[in-house]
Amino acid sequence: MLRSLQLYSTHKTIPALSLTSLFFLFFSLSNHGCIYCVRAHIFIYAGCSQEKYQPNSLFEGNLNSLLASVVSSSSEATYNTFAIGNGTSTPPEGVVYGLYQCRGDLKIIDCSRCIQSAVNQIGLVCPYSYGAALQLEGCYLRYEHIDFLGQLDTGLRYKKCSKSVNNDVEFFRRRDDVLADLPTAIGFKVSSSGSVQGYAQCLGDLSSADCSSCLTDVVGKLKILCGSAAAAEVYLGKCYARYWASGYYDFSSDSSNVDDVGKTVAIIVGVIAGLAILIVLLSVCCKAMD
Structure with a gap:
């Protein structure tokens, strides 16, 4: 389970x-x-x-x-x-x-x-x-x-927060407009207000009511866990949401999550890609010598 x-x-x-x-x-x-x-x-x-x-x-x-x-x-x-x-x-x-x-x-x-x-x-x-x-x-x-x-699950799986934005009233107003709009999603929702954009999505096995509940929860966690971050994303068991100010889509994490597994996979994939290219080149060379 x-x-x-x-x-x-x-x-x-x-x-x-x-x-x-x-x-x-x-x-x-x-x-x-x-x-x-x-x-x-x-x-x-x-x-x-x-x-x-x-x-x-x-x-x-x-x-x-x-x-x-x-x-x-x-x-x-x-x-x-x-x-x-x-x-x-x-x-x-x-x-x-x-x-x-x-x-x-x-x-x-x-x-x-x-x-x-x-x-x-x-x-x-x-x-x-x-x-x-x-x-x-x-x-x-x-x-x-x-x-x-089909089972609702709002347990926290992952969060990522950028650096904070201080004393930017316009940003917070725009961000709150986006976050207020995201829980209205039926499946997948994109929202924007000025320079702030965001999206949210439920897994397709949730009912409309459970989806709405999950999205309300994830938006609340975005504010609580990431505070005044210029960009943030939170993943729960059955839904996720993300927002970012212009220029912050690719943001660095200020959270305590350390994605060592992701780095490990990336290294393995890089090695695999290199090996695959080498094998292809060796195969071509062998055929050329025949």
Whole structure:
């Protein structure tokens, strides 16, 4: 269940990838010069259950089927839910539930790339976990062996606050206008007032009432946790919200969150990309010598 997912900011041991996975991850992160699309792959946070499943178990087979379905579905829809083994003779320990969702302003092709990246990374940051959640800037992926779908969860997952803005009455007025507008979202909402912009989104499995409740909560936490920050973002279990003043979209964190896992994944991905390029070059050279 959700409460079993442990959020962390410490390094995790990441298992080696197969050659096929190296190429798949490398090309899924290639966005043909699209700077905005690259941002979609930025690591935000992850959570892993302490329970571990055994290799080659029924759960692992069903999880692989779920993740394959997630990748396939993401080329056609920006949100979907799954239940593998539910309502059948499958033992409880083999059942897996999952969902994915992309940010509402992402095009379907960029959504699919983001989800492919998330599918590749979730096994790296949460190896053999019975439950895992991974939030990238452009998309979210989660699976569990217990049904979590449709359940409201306003637990804090991640916050990030920029430096404070002092004595800027106009900024605070504009920011408050944006934050007052965000809880009216049905799914995904973009709002702006002068030089301040923001957006908010609920996961698609929430009812309208639960979505509104979650967004009201997250906006309140933005003000409490980040105070007078020029830019801030807060992620709860089933929704998130973000605002920024002009020029502060890419802001440095002043919070205590240390994204060591994200840095670890970034390093691994960088090494993988380098290896993939090297392998391609060696392959070309070998063919040229034949």
